[in-house]
Amino acid sequence: QVQLIESGGGLVQAGGSLRLSCVASGRTFSSYIMGWFRQAPGKEREFVAAMRRSDSFTFYADSVKGRFTISRDNAKNTVYLQMNSLKPEDTAIYYCAVDRSIRAIPARVPSLYEYWGQGTQVTVSS
Numbered sequence: 001q002v003q004l005i006e007s008g009g010g011l012v013q014a015g016g017s018l019r020l021s022c023v024a025s026g027r028t029f030s031s032y033i034m035g036w037f038r039q040a041p042g043k044e045r046e047f048v049a050a051m052r053r054s055d056s057f058t059f060y061a062d063s064v065k066g067r068f069t070i071s072r073d074n075a076k077n078t079v080y081l082q083m084n085s086l087k088p089e090d091t092a093i094y095y096c097a098v099d100r101s102i103r104a105i106p107a108r109v110p111s112l113y114e115y116w117g118q119g120t121q122v123t124v125s126s
Contacts, residue, residue: 002026002098002115009094009120012086016124020081022096022117033099033106034079035113036070038092038122048094049081050106059106064090086124093119 008020022034035050049060049070058070069082079096097113099106107113 004117047108
């Protein structure tokens, strides 16, 4: 079992920044993939970014590329999502997730991630 706890969400004006954190506990493996997803009201959960823990390979959705950065601190079992130049359309609940499979490219599909956090709300005002 893996437990995930997100934090760092909040209310920010457009153009501002936030950094989300996700702490993993339980059975954590060096080879797994950690991802960030988001879900806005009335919309499906969508992929934001992911990182392979073994080599720090990163992968981003086109909508956030160049604005968001995923990073990790293995000693703290923590993955971060630095979000800059935020837009109102970034408003959503943000979730971190774990995929224990070994993949050449991190998956974008939520159903392939086995463990999920409870989410943290990000609201960007215009």
